[in-house]
Amino acid sequence: MRRIAFLFASVLLPLACPVQADEVQSEAPQSVVRVNVTNQPWDFGRPWGKRPPYSRRAIGTILPDNQVLVTAELVANANYVELETAEGGQKVPARVEVVDYEANLALLKTDDVAFLKPFKPLELTHAHIGDTLSVWQLENTGTLLVTKGPMTTAEVTRYPIDDAALLVYRMTTPLQFRDSSFTLPVIKDGKLAGLVMRYDNTTNNAEILPAPVIEHFLLDAKKAPYEGFARIGITSSPTRDPQFRKYLGLDASTSGGVYIADVQQDGPAAQGGMEQGDVLLQIDGQAVDQDGNYRDQEYGKVGLAYLFSTKHFDGDKVKCIVFRKGEKKELNVTLKHRPVESYVVEPYIIDRAPKFYVLGGLVLQELSRQYLKEYGNDWQKKAPENFVYFDHQQNELFKNGPKKIVFLNRVLPSEMTVGYEELSQLVLTKINDMAIQSLDDVPKALAHPINGLHKIEFDGEPKIIFLDAAQVEAEAASFQKKYRLPELQHLN
Numbered sequence: 001m002r003r004i005a006f007l008f009a010s011v012l013l014p015l016a017c018p019v020q021a022d023e024v025q026s027e028a029p030q031s032v033v034r035v036n037v038t039n040q041p042w043d044f045g046r047p048w049g050k051r052p053p054y055s056r057r058a059i060g061t062i063l064p065d066n067q068v069l070v071t072a073e074l075v076a077n078a079n080y081v082e083l084e085t086a087e088g089g090q091k092v093p094a095r096v097e098v099v100d101y102e103a104n105l106a107l108l109k110t111d112d113v114a115f116l117k118p119f120k121p122l123e124l125t126h127a128h129i130g131d132t133l134s135v136w137q138l139e140n141t142g143t144l145l146v147t148k149g150p151m152t153t154a155e156v157t158r159y160p161i162d163d164a165a166l167l168v169y170r171m172t173t174p175l176q177f178r179d180s181s182f183t184l185p186v187i188k189d190g191k192l193a194g195l196v197m198r199y200d201n202t203t204n205n206a207e208i209l210p211a212p213v214i215e216h217f218l219l220d221a222k223k224a225p226y227e228g229f230a231r232i233g234i235t236s237s238p239t240r241d242p243q244f245r246k247y248l249g250l251d252a253s254t255s256g257g258v259y260i261a262d263v264q265q266d267g268p269a270a271q272g273g274m275e276q277g278d279v280l281l282q283i284d285g286q287a288v289d290q291d292g293n294y295r296d297q298e299y300g301k302v303g304l305a306y307l308f309s310t311k312h313f314d315g316d317k318v319k320c321i322v323f324r325k326g327e328k329k330e331l332n333v334t335l336k337h338r339p340v341e342s343y344v345v346e347p348y349i350i351d352r353a354p355k356f357y358v359l360g361g362l363v364l365q366e367l368s369r370q371y372l373k374e375y376g377n378d379w380q381k382k383a384p385e386n387f388v389y390f391d392h393q394q395n396e397l398f399k400n401g402p403k404k405i406v407f408l409n410r411v412l413p414s415e416m417t418v419g420y421e422e423l424s425q426l427v428l429t430k431i432n433d434m435a436i437q438s439l440d441d442v443p444k445a446l447a448h449p450i451n452g453l454h455k456i457e458f459d460g461e462p463k464i465i466f467l468d469a470a471q472v473e474a475e476a477a478s479f480q481k482k483y484r485l486p487e488l489q490h491l492n
Helices: 211-221 242-248 304-310 369-375 385-392 441-446 469-474 476-482
Strands: 022-025 032-039 054-063 067-070 078-084 091-100 105-109 132-138 144-158 165-172 184-188 191-200 205-210 234-237 258-263 279-283 293-296 300-303 317-324 327-334 356-359 362-366 406-411 426-431 453-458 464-468
Touching: 032 067, 032 132, 054 132, 054 184, 067 191, 091 211, 105 211, 144 205, 144 304, 165 191, 165 211, 165 304, 191 211, 205 211, 211 304, 279 304, 293 304, 300 304, 356 441, 369 385, 426 441, 453 469, 464 469, 469 476
Parallel strands: 144 300
Antiparallel strands: 022 144, 032 054, 032 078, 054 067, 067 105, 078 091, 091 105, 132 144, 132 184, 144 165, 165 205, 184 191, 191 205, 234 258, 258 279, 279 317, 293 300, 317 327, 356 362, 362 406, 406 426, 426 453, 453 464
């Protein structure tokens, strides 16, 4: 399922799909609107500019307080958002009021209060395995197309951003392609059970962003500033292997427990006293099994991330019992959201321009997963291997720095960079003998040239290159004009 990263790419289904589960109603319910968005992402290969704009259409769900719920993917890097009645004809501009790219949810609002007056807000409801769910789509005429199917599972899995693991519902249903299909509401008994997040047209399986996650988001959205979903800051491994359990000192009286393979430095678990090598046995009285699951009253066996991130909020305290060196210890952990800026390799950079610094033609950037995704959907195979490795293992590799990985993206040829034109994908380590911890260090390092030269060091070949400091400064304006760059640097 993870190979389908975005709904818009996967919901374009052939019309030959079976349609026996579809029902066409004469009128669209007064609880949904069309949402039209013009998106324009930044070009991370040429970070001073944007890619051409494109349009997306979706179905937004009306909630109380005149709010419209959609997925965050829909409004990522949006230049313009508007609401449109189901049958068309009436449109009003809207804005993104709250967005959480990790939970893939966004709330829209319009200043035209009269536009939403005829609509009836939908209430939320939880769904369970075996329930019949309905996916709503709109025909071009505004009539409602309803496709039904059973809910098959509820489990914790990765969301489109890839770093966030939250609850999803899964259902089987033969969706057809229709306009406005980027975000689709999922209904149970006339109430909103979730939003279609991903769809696999080869298996007819849909992943649903579920009501519990939406409820958490809506409660957080009432606070200012928006806090986001909490994390505990651990990586765990199963303890099913009897020999591994024996090595850890777990006796027959202890049936469960998951191994703590890594603890995020200065994260909630670390601050609460949890250590690598601990075996996590309980959270707030909930027993943890050998795979890192607990038994939820509503959904049965689900991953611990649901307990930490959805059933608790930023700032909540949880009592953890761990097994360490033959003894059980009780720890109190305060859960916190992890800001995206705290990552060495940021998992996403959306709605803001990437940082860059053009030094005499050397284009310097900070490594991010957004940059890696410039290599396409299979970026994990096509992007530079060391960069992918840095992204996957950053929590283990960079505990003592750097804060960010600065690298040479490309070289724009000029008289200042003769002989360096083919250099790219090199990790920058020092400028003028000053260690570079982030791109913000570059201007400070450039203030101290060595014997009139900028000495630039890389973790790769060549190890060192030199630029004439006076020439770089003298020709900066003409270089910028030659390449028609809006600016030579974008930092904070």
